[in-house]
Amino acid sequence: MATAGSGLAKVDGSVKDSIEVTVHYDLSKFDKDGKVSLHLVREPRNETCLNCHSKPMWKKRGASFIAFTDVHIAKGLICVDCHVAGSMATDERIRGKEVHQFGKGDDPSGYVRNDLDNTIRTCNDCHLKGYLNAPIAKHEWLPSFHLEELSCQACHIPERKVKSALVQVSDVFNPGTKISPPSKYIWTFYDQNMNYWNHYGELSQYTAKDQPTDRFITQYAKYKGKIFPVNPVHSAWPAIYTKGEKGLHQPRMKDVYDMWMLHKKDNKKYPELSKIIDDNNDSIPEINRPEEIEAFINSVTELLNNLGYDMKNRQVVWVFNDRMYFNGTEYENLEKEIYESSPYASVYKYNHDVFPAKAALGSKGCTECHSLSSENMFNRKIVKYPFGEDGKPVFEPQYVRLGMNGFMVWLSGFREEYIKTMEYALVLFLLILIAFNLLFYLNQKYGFIPENSSYVAIIYVITAAGLLFIYLKPDLNSYILPERIWLDKNHFILSLIPFLTGISLAA
Ligand code: HEC
Ligand code: HEC
Ligand code: HEC
Ligand code: HEC
Ligand code: HEC
Structure with a gap:
């Protein structure tokens, strides 16, 4: 070949x-x-790699690799600038050796050549030393322990522009169009916003260059001690459980497909499947209610018996993320890693499509993560189970998935959102007070305000009206007042103002 x-x-x-x-x-x-x-081209073009990697990286991670979505591609970096090989490699496991390997990271979903994990040129390899003219990352505004807790990607990939699959189930028959080959009708996907996604149908129409855009905010998980932006895939599927054995078997997808086809042609075959219906009105049935779970387990059991499978000591179960259902209501919890949604579905880290620095988390202030708002990193609701009894997703706050303490999250949100805001307001108030004092002091000395107390009142009224006007017009106050990140950056110096004023007043 x-x-x-x-x-x-x-x-x-x-x-x-x-x-x-x-x-x-x-x-x-x-x-x-x-x-x-x-x-031989020592440093291959990006297209060489993307011939194979483009589609899977889009489906799993919403990666696009175009100038619009990726600062590195926009600046002309190539895959092998980071995925270094041969003499360019930084890691001695591959450097200078004709082993035909290149640098890779450590993706939770991948077990191929784990011995070469983290041989890639890291973000810091370039951004601390300025390799290839990379801008030096300083982050002076950020308490430095954050760089231990958070990966660079966590802040620098705040969102994605291309659809990827958050949920992938292989239990129901998907009536979508253009799905091919036919047995793939047994796979159903939902995107990151929990909308049904006819992935296989679209694959037959799209090329990797015109991907379906569907912006979404990234989710996070803690992997080996650091927070990464990830796609923690959810799953539901039929399995064969053998008593006393670790791990599960999967019936052949083709058989499950045939079962559904037989039922669709003649609903007296596997009649219980008729109970499985669309509860959330997205036109696709899903298994979520106890009757549906029961009906599915019974039907697959009947299928395997019809096919002559040896079911001694075995039992059909329905696996839903980390739950293994024996019937409609009884289930056992399966062991999983904290970063996973399911022990039987992958977690994919995001590393490509890095945003410009100005879009990074934290660029609008510490409250982008530490606040009581339900929009921020910690409190945002993420999918825990794709379908509840009503067919709608069950959510949990993201800090739970990150293994964080709810009270501490609340406390740090309260501190950044309220205490600091009050402190900044106090500083503003003190600055105005100091300005007034200066004004009156100078007036005492040079007497430029006429000797009439109503002039003083007018100055107060104009100042108060001005402040109210600025307060009521958000676009104006962001124009006049310093930005939150500037305040947070200079937090220490700013807190000296009330402190020194207090001391001078006491003195
Ligand atoms: C002929 C198809 C093909 C081409 C061309 C190709 N790859 Fe791969 N690549 C694969 C396959 C298959 C795997 C293994 C998949 C897995 O790990 O499950 C892989 C694995 C990888 C991994 C490791 C993923 C992990 O587990 O962390 C990286 C990194 C990678 N490729 C980057 C590249 C780069 C960079 C190029 C271009 C220089 C490239 N690939 C070209 C098919 C290809
Ligand atoms: C700016 C550096 C950089 C560039 C440029 C880059 N990658 Fe990566 N890539 C990474 C990092 C970092 C990781 C994984 C680190 C980890 O998982 O710990 C990664 C991981 C991967 C993986 C494993 C799966 C994944 O997405 O995490 C593949 C495959 C891959 N890259 C292919 C490519 C291809 C193809 C290109 C060029 C089109 C490319 N990379 C360009 C930094 C880069
Ligand atoms: C091989 C070296 C290299 C690696 C590895 C690398 N970068 Fe870069 N990065 C660059 C270069 C070069 C630029 C473009 C500088 C410019 O604007 O001209 C850049 C630009 C950026 C920017 C945009 C800065 C701005 O001004 O908007 C960010 C953010 C960034 N990188 C973050 C990362 C992150 C996060 C990683 C790790 C996933 C990473 N980089 C890995 C070389 C690198
Ligand atoms: C807490 C979020 C956060 C983390 C973690 C983080 N960054 Fe940043 N980074 C930012 C923000 C916000 C900016 C823009 C403000 C600034 O210039 O400091 C920025 C700026 C940058 C810039 C542009 C610097 C410049 O002057 O143009 C680079 C490059 C960069 N970061 C790389 C990295 C790398 C590499 C890491 C990992 C070691 C990292 N960042 C970790 C939030 C973060
Ligand atoms: C990208 C999100 C992000 C941004 C932006 C961010 N932090 Fe944090 N911060 C974290 C995470 C994650 C932790 C670790 C929490 C844990 O492990 O419990 C943390 C912890 C802290 C802690 C210690 C624990 C606590 O909550 O009291 C302080 C203090 C803190 N951050 C202050 C700041 C300040 C000040 C800023 C702005 C200059 C800031 N953070 C910006 C994510 C962020």
């Missing part, structure tokens, strides 16, 4: 059809000693 692919020879024959394989080398490509000089 490699010989034919590189154009060094013409290869005929067929192993499959038992026709002898012959290789006719193109001698014009060789010198008189029979040696070949190859045209």
Whole structure:
């Protein structure tokens, strides 16, 4: 294959059809000693890698790799600037060795060559030293322990522009159009906003270059001690549980598909499947109510019996994230990692499509994470189970998934949102007071305000009206007053103002 692919020879024959394989080398490509000089590109173009990686990375991570979504691609970086190989590699496991490997990270979903984990050139390798003219990341405004708690990606990939699959189930029959091959009708996907996504139908229409855009805010998980932006996939599927055995088996997808097809042609076959209906009005049935779970388990049991499976000591179960249902109501919790939604679905980290620095979390102040708002990183509601009894998703606050203490989250939100805001208001008040004092002091000395007390009242009224006007017009106050990040950045110096004023008053 490699010989034919590189154009060094013409290869005929067929192993499959038992026709002898012959290789006719193109001698014009060789010198008189029979040696070949190859045209090798040391640093391949991005398209070379994307030929294989584009579609999976879009479906799993909503990655797009275009100038619009990725600061690095926009600036002309190539895959192998980070996924370094050979003499460019930073890690001695691959550096300078002709092992034909390149730097990779450590994705929770991947177990291929874990021995080469973290051989990639890291964000810091470039952004602390300025390699390739990368801007130096200082983050002087940020208490430095944050860089231990948070990955760079957590702040610098605040959202995604391309749809990816948050939920993937393989239990119901998906009536979507254009799905191919037919047995894939047994897979149903939901996007990050929990909208049904006819993924296989779309694949037949889209190329990797015109992906379905569907902006979403990233979710987070703690992996090996650090918070990363991730896609923690949810799943529901039929399984075969063997008593006393660890792990589960999966019936053949084709068999489950055939079961549904038989039922669709003649609803007297596997009649209980008729109980499985669409409860959330998105046109796709989902298994969520106890009757539906029961009906599904019974139908698959009947299917496996019909197929002659040995079901001794075995039992059909329905797996829903970290729950293994034995019937409509009884389930056992399966062990899972805290960052996972399900022990049987992957968690994909986001590393590409880094946003410009100005869009990073924290650029609008500490309250982008620490606040009581339900929109921020900690309190945002994320999907816990894709379907509740009403067919709608069951949510939980993100801090639970991050293993954080609810009271501490509340306390830090209260501090950043209320105490600090009050402190800034106090500083503003003190600055106005100081200005007034200065004004009256100068007036005492030079007497430029006429000797009439109503002038003083007018100054107070104008100041108060001005402040009220600024307060009531948010666009104006963001224009006149300093930005929150500036205040948070200079938090220490600002807190000196009330402190020193207090001391001077006491003195
Ligand atoms: C012929 C198809 C193909 C091409 C071309 C290709 N890859 Fe891959 N790549 C794969 C497959 C298959 C895997 C293994 C998938 C897995 O880990 O499950 C893989 C794995 C990887 C991984 C490791 C993922 C992990 O587990 O962390 C990285 C990184 C990677 N490729 C980057 C690249 C880069 C960069 C290029 C271009 C220089 C490239 N690939 C070209 C098919 C390809
Ligand atoms: C700015 C640096 C950078 C560039 C440029 C870059 N990557 Fe990556 N890539 C990373 C990092 C960092 C990781 C994973 C780190 C981890 O998982 O810990 C990664 C992971 C991957 C993975 C594993 C799965 C995943 O998405 O996490 C694949 C495959 C991959 N990159 C392919 C590519 C391809 C193809 C290109 C070029 C189109 C590319 N990368 C360009 C930094 C980069
Ligand atoms: C191979 C070196 C390299 C690696 C590795 C790398 N970067 Fe960069 N990064 C650059 C370069 C070069 C630029 C573009 C500088 C410019 O604007 O000209 C850049 C730009 C950026 C910017 C935009 C800055 C701005 O002014 O808006 C951010 C944010 C960023 N990188 C974050 C990251 C993160 C997060 C990672 C790790 C996932 C990372 N980088 C990995 C080289 C790198
Ligand atoms: C808490 C969120 C947060 C984390 C974590 C974080 N950054 Fe940033 N980063 C920001 C914000 C906000 C800015 C823009 C404000 C500024 O310039 O400091 C920024 C700015 C940058 C810039 C642009 C600097 C410039 O002057 O142009 C780079 C590059 C960068 N970060 C890289 C990184 C790298 C690499 C890491 C991981 C070691 C990282 N960041 C971790 C929030 C974060
Ligand atoms: C990207 C989100 C993010 C931003 C922006 C951010 N933090 Fe944090 N902060 C965290 C995380 C995550 C922790 C660790 C919480 C834990 O492990 O319990 C933390 C912890 C803290 C803590 C210690 C624990 C606590 O809550 O009292 C302080 C203090 C703190 N941050 C202050 C700040 C300040 C000040 C800023 C702005 C300059 C800021 N943070 C911006 C995410 C953020």
